[in-house]
Amino acid sequence: MKAGGDMKIAGKAVCVFVLFTIKVMSTVGNLEVSAVVGSTSVLTCTPRPNTTMIIWKMSPKVGGPCTLGYRADHNKTDRTNCSDSINWRSRPDQDPALEIRQVGIAHEGNYTCEVVATEGNFHEMYHLTVLVPPRLTVRCDDDDGRPVCEAGAGRPAAQIWWVPESNSPPREEAHDNGTVTVLSKFAAYSTNVTNATCFMSHPVWNQSMDVGCPPPENTNLTRLYVSIILCFLSIIPFVAVMYYFKLHIDRLCHKTKTPETAPTDSPQEDTMEVEPYTIYVQKENVIYNSVSDLTAGQNLPQGLSPAT
Ligand SMILES: *[C@@H]1O[C@H](CO)[C@@H](O)[C@H](O)[C@H]1NC(C)=O
Ligand SMILES: *[C@@H]1O[C@H](CO)[C@@H](O)[C@H](O)[C@H]1NC(C)=O
Ligand SMILES: *[C@@H]1O[C@H](CO)[C@@H](O)[C@H](O)[C@H]1NC(C)=O
Ligand SMILES: *[C@@H]1O[C@H](CO)[C@@H](O)[C@H](O)[C@H]1NC(C)=O
Ligand SMILES: *[C@@H]1O[C@H](CO)[C@@H](O)[C@H](O)[C@H]1NC(C)=O
Ligand SMILES: *[C@@H]1O[C@H](CO)[C@@H](O)[C@H](O)[C@H]1NC(C)=O
Ligand SMILES: *[C@@H]1O[C@H](CO)[C@@H](O)[C@H](O)[C@H]1NC(C)=O
Ligand SMILES: *[C@@H]1O[C@H](CO)[C@@H](O)[C@H](O)[C@H]1NC(C)=O
Numbered sequence: 268m269k270a271g272g273d274m275k276i277a278g279k280a281v282c283v284f285v286l287f288t289i290k291v292m293s294t295v296g297n298l299e300v301s302a303v304v305g306s307t308s309v310l311t312c313t314p315r316p317n318t319t320m321i322i323w324k325m326s327p328k329v330g331g332p333c334t335l336g337y338r339a340d341h342n343k344t345d346r347t348n349c350s351d352s353i354n355w356r357s358r359p360d361q362d363p364a365l366e367i368r369q370v371g372i373a374h375e376g377n378y379t380c381e382v383v384a385t386e387g388n389f390h391e392m393y394h395l396t397v398l399v400p401p402r403l404t405v406r407c408d409d410d411d412g413r414p415v416c417e418a419g420a421g422r423p424a425a426q427i428w429w430v431p432e433s434n435s436p437p438r439e440e441a442h443d444n445g446t447v448t449v450l451s452k453f454a455a456y457s458t459n460v461t462n463a464t465c466f467m468s469h470p471v472w473n474q475s476m477d478v479g480c481p482p483p484e485n486t487n488l489t490r491l492y493v494s495i496i497l498c499f500l501s502i503i504p505f506v507a508v509m510y511y512f513k514l515h516i517d518r519l520c521h522k523t524k525t526p527e528t529a530p531t532d533s534p535q536e537d538t539m540e541v542e543p544y545t546i547y548v549q550k551e552n553v554i555y556n557s558v559s560d561l562t563a564g565q566n567l568p569q570g571l572s573p574a575t
Pocket of ligand 3: 347
C-alpha cells in the first residue's frame with residue numbers, strides 16, 4: 268500500500284512536470300527568412316491572450332546581443348543595445364511583430380520572440396539571411412579576347428553558366444563585407460563561336476546577357492600589329508639614346524686624347540707653372556732662330572753642323 272501511494276505521488280509529480288514542460292516549451296522551429304539588403308523586413312510573433320510580457324532577443328553577427336521588451340502590467344517597453352533600425356512594427360500591446368528597416372549584412376542572425384502569457388511561454392525563432400543582388404557584367408578578356416561574365420559582389424555567391432556550354436570553372440572572390448564576386452570565362456571559344464550568352468542564377472533575381480567578342484584570330488592580328496608598333500616606338504628612343512651616347516663618347520675621346528699626351532711630355536707637374544715662361548722662351552728662341560735664319564741666310568748647313 269505504502270509503495271503504491273509513493274508510486275501515485277511519483278506519477279503525479281511526473282504528470283505535473285510533463286504539463287509544466289509542455290506549458291513552457293512551446294517553441295516554433297527555426298524559421299528561415301531572407302531579406303534583400305536595404306529593404307524592410309518584418310518578423311511576426313503570434314499574439315496570445317492575456318499576455319504579460321513580450322521579449323524579442325536578437326543575436327546579429329555584428330554588434331552583440333540586443334533585446335526589445337514589453338511589460339503588459341506596466342504597459343512599458345524597453346530596449347537594450349538595439350540599433351535604431353530595429354523596432355516594434357507598431358504598438359506591442361496590439362501587435363508584437365518586429366520591424367528591421369534598411370536591412371544590412373550585419374543584421375544577419377537569430378531572432379527569437381518570447382511571449383509570456385497565462386497559457387504558457389511561447390517561443391518563435393527565426394534565422395535571418397541577408398541577400399545582396401549581384402551586378403552582372405560581361406566583357407571581352409584583355410589577354411585572350413574571350414567572353415567574360417562577372418556577377419559582382421553578391422550574397423550568396425551567384426551561379427553562372429554559358430550557352431553554348433563552357434566547361435571552364437568559375438572563379439570566386441570573397442570580399443570583406445561578406446559578398447562574393449563570381450567570374451567565369453567562356454572556354455569553348457573558337458573562330459565559329461564568337462557569341463555566347465551568360466546566365467546568372469541568384470535568390471534575388473535571374474538574369475542573362477549576350478556577349479560577342481571579335482574572333483580570336485582578329486584579336487591575335489591586332490595584338491601582333493600593336494606589338495610591332497610598340498616595338499618600333501620603343502626602339503626609336505633607344506636608337507636616339509645610343510646615337511647621343513656615341514657622339515658624346517667620340518667627343519670625350521677627342522678631349523681625353525690631349526691630356527693623355529700631356530703627362531707623358533711633362534712628368535714633373537711643377538713645370539706647369541712656368542709654362543708661359545717656357546712658351547716665351549720658346550718664342551724668343553723662335554725669334555732668335557728666325558733672326559739667326561735671317562742672319563745665317565744660306566748658311567743653314569753651317570748652322571746645322573754645329574748642332575750635330
Ligand atoms: C484571460 O484573463 C481573463 C481574466 O483576467 C480570464 O477570464 C480568461 O479566461 C483568460 N484567458 C485565457 C485564455 O487564459
Ligand atoms: C499603453 O501605452 C500607450 C502609450 O504609451 C497607450 O497609447 C496605450 O493605450 C496603452 N495601452 C494600454 C493597454 O494601457
Ligand atoms: C550592451 O553592449 C555593451 C557594449 O556594446 C556590452 O558591454 C553589454 O554587455 C551589452 N548589454 C547586453 C544586455 O547585451
Ligand atoms: C542561430 O541558431 C542556430 C540554431 O538554432 C545556431 O546553430 C546558430 O549558431 C545561431 N546563430 C547565431 C549567430 O547565434
Ligand atoms: C561589398 O564590397 C564590394 C567590394 O569591396 C563592393 O563592391 C560592394 O558594393 C560591397 N557591398 C555591400 C553591400 O557593402
Ligand atoms: C568551324 O569552322 C571550321 C573552319 O574554320 C569548320 O571546318 C567547322 O565546320 C566549323 N564548325 C561549325 C560548328 O560551324
Ligand atoms: C551574334 O550575335 C549577333 C547579334 O547579336 C547576330 O547577328 C549573329 O548572327 C550572332 N552570331 C552567331 C555566330 O551566333
Ligand atoms: C531562377 O531560376 C530558377 C530556375 O532556373 C528558379 O528555380 C528560380 O525560382 C528563379 N529565381 C528567380 C528569383 O526568378
